[in-house]
Amino acid sequence: MQQLIDYIEQFVRLDSETVAKLIKLAEKETYTKKQHILQQGQRCNKIWFLTKGMVRKYYLSEGKEITIWIHTGNETFTSLQSYAQNMPAEEYLQACEDTEVISITRSNSEKLAHYPQIAAFVNAMMGREFANIDRHSRELSQRDARGKYEYLSKIAPEVVKRAKLGHIASLLGISQETLCRIRRG
Amino acid sequence: MQQLIDYIEQFVRLDSETVAKLIKLAEKETYTKKQHILQQGQRCNKIWFLTKGMVRKYYLSEGKEITIWIHTGNETFTSLQSYAQNMPAEEYLQACEDTEVISITRSNSEKLAHYPQIAAFVNAMMGREFANIDRHSRELSQRDARGKYEYLSKIAPEVVKRAKLGHIASLLGISQETLCRIRRG
DNA sequence: GCCATTTTTTGACATAGATCAAAGAAATCC
DNA sequence: GGATTTCTTTGATCTATGTCAAAAAATGGC
Numbered sequence: 001m002q003q004l005i006d007y008i009e010q011f012v013r014l015d016s017e018t019v020a021k022l023i024k025l026a027e028k029e030t031y032t033k034k035q036h037i038l039q040q041g042q043r044c045n046k047i048w049f050l051t052k053g054m055v056r057k058y059y060l061s062e063g064k065e066i067t068i069w070i071h072t073g074n075e076t077f078t079s080l081q082s083y084a085q086n087m088p089a090e091e092y093l094q095a096c097e098d099t100e101v102i103s104i105t106r107s108n109s110e111k112l113a114h115y116p117q118i119a120a121f122v123n124a125m126m127g128r129e130f131a132n133i134d135r136h137s138r139e140l141s142q143r144d145a146r147g148k149y150e151y152l153s154k155i156a157p158e159v160v161k162r163a164k165l166g167h168i169a170s171l172l173g174i175s176q177e178t179l180c181r182i183r184r185g
Numbered sequence: 186m187q188q189l190i191d192y193i194e195q196f197v198r199l200d201s202e203t204v205a206k207l208i209k210l211a212e213k214e215t216y217t218k219k220q221h222i223l224q225q226g227q228r229c230n231k232i233w234f235l236t237k238g239m240v241r242k243y244y245l246s247e248g249k250e251i252t253i254w255i256h257t258g259n260e261t262f263t264s265l266q267s268y269a270q271n272m273p274a275e276e277y278l279q280a281c282e283d284t285e286v287i288s289i290t291r292s293n294s295e296k297l298a299h300y301p302q303i304a305a306f307v308n309a310m311m312g313r314e315f316a317n318i319d320r321h322s323r324e325l326s327q328r329d330a331r332g333k334y335e336y337l338s339k340i341a342p343e344v345v346k347r348a349k350l351g352h353i354a355s356l357l358g359i360s361q362e363t364l365c366r367i368r369r370g
Numbered sequence: 371g372c373c374a375t376t377t378t379t380t381g382a383c384a385t386a387g388a389t390c391a392a393a394g395a396a397a398t399c400c
Numbered sequence: 401g402g403a404t405t406t407c408t409t410t411g412a413t414c415t416a417t418g419t420c421a422a423a424a425a426a427t428g429g430c
Binding site for chain 1: 377378379380
């Protein structure tokens with residue numbers, strides 16, 4: 001839980017009352033390797049914060065898994081489309097290792113939003129996430145296979161270190177054979 | 186101005202007081218073809234709503250213009266990174282035709298945010314935009330050249346009709362020769 | 371510890387799409 | 401309205417990367 005508080009305090013200072021409320025409304029969850037945190041078709045009504053392990057976001061396209069992103073630590077994640085617009089999720093969230101997260105439901109999140117520090121944090125965090133997705137998709141769409149891999153290595157070294165080759169290749173939009181050859185040198 | 190009000194009312198109902206305030210704090214701007222609305226390096230402190238014309242968002246990479254998106258009507262746009270985090274913009278915003286927009290400065294936007302309908306609108310709109318960017322970058326990264334073009338034709342037919350071939354090709358991340366050949370059939 | 375399954379590596383081959391160059395069209399400018 | 405610049409089209413290569421197939425390595429189950 002301290003990890004989440006530290007993360008939030010990167011953005012805003014928290015007073016003890018707000019911290020107490022947060023602890024009350026957040027829940028710890030654990031998942032084993034390969035377990036799904038969210039399945040396609042479910043309505044996603046939580047935001048998670050990853051404290052340990054690794055989580056992969058992917059969807060199915062013509063039967064094949066397309067990896068969208070891999071989270072490795074101290075990050076929030078959710079199916080934004082589903083959470084924000086209360087629609088069935090298009091993607092899966094799956095633990096790639098034994099994983100621990102802190103979850104906050106939408107209704108608890110709404111309660112917390114009355115605390116101005118939390119509201120400010122959510123705005124700042126969302127703004128940053130938005131900008132990140134924007135930049136990453138831009139960078140990954142412009143570079144060749146090696147450039148994509150180098151970019152990912154720079155911004156997400158843990159992913160490159162811990163995730164499976166096939167998942168990384170899919171995330172980069174290249175074949176795993178090509179990624180293997182890039183790594184060979 | 187009515188166009189902006191109609192747009193907002195897709196998301197929330199507005200009462201007459203809120204409308205009056207909005208009209209007071211929003212400004213009309215016009216740009217001629219090729220004129221820049223925002224230059225790289227500037228701090229972007231406005232959100233715009235496009236009422237007429239066409240606006241291209243692009244950045245420079247090794248001296249070459251990379252088109253990020255092209256707006257054709259009844260859409261909001263800004264340099265989100267710059268606006269939200271008060272940083273120098275990485276991208277340019279340029280009118281591709283004679284263009285009319287409605288602008289709202291950050292400070293006026295903050296005043297308007299006290300009106301709950303406006304705050305709700307901004308949240309809903311941001312959520313939708315976020316989900317759109319997310320989906321588009323996913324779709325465009327997975328398809329081959331023809332598939333990318335067909336996807337763009339479906340979601341943004343006006344762009345495909347009115348924008349220059351080279352700009353469309355750049356937006357899709359393909360060469361203009363390839364796009365030309367795709368169009369030929 | 372051994373067998374089954376999954377993942378990674380390697381090689382051979384095919385091809386979509388990039389690049390280069392030059393001609394043809396269209397837009398823009400006094 | 402002719403000249404100049406910009407944009408689009410076409411053709412001829414060239415290359416990065418995908419696909420297929422099969423071996424090697426790693427992982428997991430019991």
